[in-house]
Amino acid sequence: MSLKLTALLKSPWVFHLSTGSCNNCDIEIIDCLTPRFDIERFGMLLAGSIKHADVLLVTGSANRKCIPRIKRVYEQMPKPCFVVAIGECALSRGMFIHSYNCPVPIDHILPVDAYIPGCPPKPEAIIAGAVKLIEKVKNGTAKKAKNEK
């Protein structure tokens, strides 16, 4: 693994993007930064601007209005970067699966590397998902890491 990816795994800055979620997943993401869980131990910070981010956390059911914007946000993210889908809506559209407004799940739009199920997932589950993402990058099976080589 290159120095670039090693350093990236030591300080992954996350940016969270809500694509029409009920905000519960977003609250749980913010929960990870609180003293009880404190993901700054692992170097993770919440980036305000997408240009500073390394990991895109997508929540919500990706409705029709959001899809072009999700793509634009992803294109603005400096590479190498990773995408994590958080919550049942992002994974499989959850209760909106029959809705006219939610055509596809997130992984048909973006190259998702880690899936964190739950409605909403607990902060422990989000941290476990982050660990799985790091393992995946170390094994070289993550989508973006593969493209890099």
Place this chain on the structure above:
Amino acid sequence: MIYIGYLIVFGCCLTAVLGLFTSWVDRKVTARVQYRVGPPVLQPVFDVIKLLGKETLIPDGASKLTFLAAPVVGLSSVILVSTILWMNVIHPQQTFLGDLIVVLYLLTVPSMSIIMGGFASGNPLASIGSSREMKLILSYELPFVLAILVPVIHSHYSIRLGDILNMQSGSGVIIGNFSGSIAFIVALLCVQAKLGLVPFDMPEAETEIIGGPFVEYSGAGLAIFRLMKNMLLFVMPFFLMILFMGGIRFDGIHIFNALLKYLGTVALITVIRNTNPRVRIDQALRFFWGPMTVLAIIAIILAYRGW
């Protein structure tokens, strides 16, 4: 030739290492104040390495040359300042007349580079951040310069940093005087604004204008800006130590003493940053041109009377 050696060894490398370490101290103390664990020691290093390895994006409407040159301008001026300060500490006799004024001018260049980069990026949020940075410079420079006049008066009107250091090693540190301690408080709050830390962080206000001038920066540009900010976090307390606390001496117990002074100043800055909310730009202007300027003038009058 020896000056180039000082520039590379002390100005560039040692200041970068100490700056990254200071930024870790800052983050760790912040974490402990908030009852968290905080990041590991090498975290700032990994941040910079990671950012250097990322893609650099240049926005469409940006002025390309200014956008890319701004971080380099800021970093080089910080390196120059730290070289002058280290030279003064190591050889107080060999420095040139008026280096205090040179340091004061060079210390405004990092803020100028942030303004340049913000306006060059062509982002509306970055423009707001840059204009706030400009107003902030206008507000804190006046009390800062007035506060720095106090050590100058105490060292018999000398504008050489070496003379100020020699005077302090002869007849006690300036912060021990009544006027010196008032001037130190004023200068510390101005440093807080110069570093862009919390009570006066409205130029970059993460929660409000998502990083201000840095919003469009990514990859190497952001890495250099972060390195510049981290080095400034070392250089500003170091400058205060030289002016008010007798600088650093390398013999025997004095090294321990210097470390204590330095960490004390940094911890003070961090605690101020963690116990205050962000003020508005007009409140900051009123604060610096009102109470701070008055305090600084009182300190100058007291120093003139020999207190």
